[in-house]
Amino acid sequence: MPFYTKPLSKLDATDLQELLDEQAVENARLEFKLTAPDKDTTLKKLSSFANTFGGYMLVGAKADSKDGRLLDLPGVDPIAGYKQKVVDWCFAGASPPLNVEVSDPIPTPTKNGKVCYAIYVSESDVAPHFLNGRKGVWVRTDEFSAHFDEQLANDVELRHLLDRRHLIRERRENLIARAKRRFNTYLDHKHKDRSGQRTDVGPLFEFCVVPRFPARPLCAQTELNDHLQRARTPWRSVYFPVTSSRHVSQHESVIVLDAAGDTSIIEASVWGTLFYATALRDESDGKLGIHMRRFIGLVLVFIRHAGRMLEQLGYSGPIVIESAIGPFLKFPWLYASQQDLPGSELDDDVIFSIHSTAEDLRLKSDAVASEVIATVLYSANRADLGVEPNTMLEMGYRYNMWI
Numbered sequence: 001m002p003f004y005t006k007p008l009s010k011l012d013a014t015d016l017q018e019l020l021d022e023q024a025v026e027n028a029r030l031e032f033k034l035t036a037p038d039k040d041t042t043l044k045k046l047s048s049f050a051n052t053f054g055g056y057m058l059v060g061a062k063a064d065s066k067d068g069r070l071l072d073l074p075g076v077d078p079i080a081g082y083k084q085k086v087v088d089w090c091f092a093g094a095s096p097p098l099n100v101e102v103s104d105p106i107p108t109p110t111k112n113g114k115v116c117y118a119i120y121v122s123e124s125d126v127a128p129h130f131l132n133g134r135k136g137v138w139v140r141t142d143e144f145s146a147h148f149d150e151q152l153a154n155d156v157e158l159r160h161l162l163d164r165r166h167l168i169r170e171r172r173e174n175l176i177a178r179a180k181r182r183f184n185t186y187l188d189h190k191h192k193d194r195s196g197q198r199t200d201v202g203p204l205f206e207f208c209v210v211p212r213f214p215a216r217p218l219c220a221q222t223e224l225n226d227h228l229q230r231a232r233t234p235w236r237s238v239y240f241p242v243t244s245s246r247h248v249s250q251h252e253s254v255i256v257l258d259a260a261g262d263t264s265i266i267e268a269s270v271w272g273t274l275f276y277a278t279a280l281r282d283e284s285d286g287k288l289g290i291h292m293r294r295f296i297g298l299v300l301v302f303i304r305h306a307g308r309m310l311e312q313l314g315y316s317g318p319i320v321i322e323s324a325i326g327p328f329l330k331f332p333w334l335y336a337s338q339q340d341l342p343g344s345e346l347d348d349d350v351i352f353s354i355h356s357t358a359e360d361l362r363l364k365s366d367a368v369a370s371e372v373i374a375t376v377l378y379s380a381n382r383a384d385l386g387v388e389p390n391t392m393l394e395m396g397y398r399y400n401m402w403i
Helices: 013-021 039-051 082-092 155-190 221-230 292-313 358-363 365-379 389-400
Strands: 030-033 054-059 070-072 100-102 115-122 136-141 149-152 204-211 233-235 238-240 246-250 253-257 264-269 274-279 281-284 287-291 318-326 350-357
Touching: 013 070, 039 054, 039 082, 039 115, 039 136, 039 149, 082 100, 082 115, 136 155, 155 204, 155 253, 155 264, 155 274, 204 292, 221 246, 221 253, 221 264, 221 292, 233 292, 274 292, 287 292, 292 358, 292 365, 292 389, 318 358, 318 365, 350 358, 350 365, 358 365, 365 389
Parallel strands: 030 054
Antiparallel strands: 054 115, 100 115, 136 149, 204 274, 204 318, 233 238, 246 253, 253 264, 264 274, 281 287, 318 350
């Protein structure tokens, strides 16, 4: 039946008429609603689909109260902004957010001036989806009758759903670990002495952006290079990644070598993992240290590029930023102000995570950058600098030649 196989954007009155002609019946993956349900009902229905087998909700459809058979398609009045409203409800009202598709208004087969809306949510790999405000975890069931409905999950169902989510979290950890291993292999190849041992590279900065729940590939591996080209970001009067960088394909990923100049990489994977890493050691008047302005500039361009890449990949939703910098115990901050500033007193490195969204990377990139920069400076005993985010950002903007 075309209703189940067509993209929602392609559904029309003919597809709805076929549902009616075939006397479709509500089931574990299909529900009819005569009127547009309110926020709470919508979230219960759609989260129960996501937590079970996935499914469709058709608004503007009249069903028999006894057996759930489709009787008529009277439709509803067009609802201004309904598509975005449902998407917003599902993003803000569930944890993790529900990924839903909502059709445009579909004219009824009788052309009575009314419309129907089809809403689809797939079976979720990041279940259970909890409804915010202690409203629980809902699943779709017909355990006691032929009437399909949503109910609160029992302990067995909840454990099953949590196991499903654990697998996704494990995948996220493995993707980050694999990117780090590849960067270390790159360093082994690039920096070694005559005996084949790696030489001292100095402070390294790793910055990884990954979907909080990488449930499925976002694109084919063969498309990654094109996405990287379209996501190129103006930087220092050229582009990031730099034109002279070399692209290498590895399993599920494309890796850009020397993406920001010597000893730096980008890895982009089909799962939406974006891993940026670079050496930070610089020299001023014979003194080795970390170039403060370059560090801030790199944070800014990494974030902007990651936002563009996620947009290219079609990903919208929660992300985790995992970052690491070190060693910095013996390295002062160079070009920080009028004079070089001492580095860390006791700690030699820092590893931290920040939760954000793909939208924030694009629309609030400076705010995300400020949080990253402040965390690093505080960890390196430079909290005095972190309280002046505008000054820090201006340094990075000037380094990047954005102003």
